[in-house]
Amino acid sequence: MSVQAQLFNTCVAQIGIVRSYALKSEIIHEEDAADRIYEVISGAVCTYRMLKEGRRQIADFYFSGDIFGLEAAEKHILAAEAVTDSNVRIAKKQALNVLISRDAKIADQLLSLTARELSRKQDQALLLSRSAEERVICFLIEMSKRISPKDYLVALPMTRQHIADYLGLTIETISRILHDLERRGAIKIKGYRSIALRNQFVEGRAEELPDLFEGIKGQSLTS
Amino acid sequence: MSVQAQLFNTCVAQIGIVRSYALKSEIIHEEDAADRIYEVISGAVCTYRMLKEGRRQIADFYFSGDIFGLEAAEKHILAAEAVTDSNVRIAKKQALNVLISRDAKIADQLLSLTARELSRKQDQALLLSRSAEERVICFLIEMSKRISPKDYLVALPMTRQHIADYLGLTIETISRILHDLERRGAIKIKGYRSIALRNQFVEGRAEELPDLFEGIKGQSLTS
């Protein structure tokens, strides 16, 4: 995501301060003023919202180099917590605006970052109206791309509960689907925190596994 | 949505051309180059993506004054069609960039529009992981706010099929839920294309209707 935004990150680095957050600690409270933006220096962070019945809906995960807090609004509508021990750089939007007014390229990168985030949200929204299995598969592909783009072994920093809250499913369903995918030879589960995608050497072993894993590192599931 | 973007719309008006589209005609093909932005002058438009099995997923609806096509990317990942006969102004992003470089306020509005769209997408993503009934209720509230903010009678330009494709449900489910809401006194269905929200005079008639319709014109369903 933060592929080309180097200038922007450098720029945020000039005006922001770095803070450390322990596993599970809260980085943004829902309803906090939304006058800052955040860059993940190390670790993993998720943004979320609490629903009436105590359920939690995770809006997104952010990893090293990613920037979050771009959505508009006066107040944050999303809270954020550290999924693992993390370092996060925090910069005031106000200070950023000063830099923007000096260099139009920075404004341009900010816009393009926001537009890319919008595009990603589109994808996520589309994903959420698909079957449980498709959601899990897309999740694995996305995490693979974002966490270890070159490798087929994905080290997931989040728990099953995080995944469930992100995909709008239950942990039991996640568990069942992962094991079904493993049984069908598409993945190999290694402990609680990493999964090997076996797309490239699936051979004949994957029974009638739909071509879902076809372009695993390429396109998503749209026709 | 296009509340404060007057300057921006004016600006787009300077460089864009208006085209007419008949009901059901295609405005953007999936895979078209994404070098334009669009403003709905009259009518209603939806953006969507086709899924493998021939199902369609509607990403969003846009009404008079709304702007779409903001998401990044080289190619459009979303197609667009006219939900009713519509007039749409089309402007090249390139031409827009010229205006932006002359006036920073325009860049600012473009960013804020994109951020607001992002925020709306967040909401939509959250919505999609709720029950069918909640989705329908939120849909009605959102349409009420966007189509006729002052009125409790909502003239829906789209068919049940559009609604189903937007909410990730089937037309049968939409139909059943609407009729259930009517039975419980929350709405009144007037023909195929308009619905009266009876929130303000629900009185005692709405049995145990959850407080979903509580702040009908105000907040959404987050705790």
Next chain:
DNA sequence: CGTACGTTTGACCAAACTCAACAATAGTGG
């Protein structure tokens, strides 16, 4: 090495989907 936490598994249940027949609407031409 032991414990706490996260995960798996199974039996059961409810929500939403499918298929199919039927009904209402709104647009058309007489």
Next chain:
DNA sequence: CCACTATTGTTGAGTTTGGTCAAACGTACG
């Protein structure tokens, strides 16, 4: 202005998917 028809929406029965609850299990961390 009415009757006709294509389109859109409704309703019911049966099935599927994913959720719930509860118990067992495994992992990772101290």
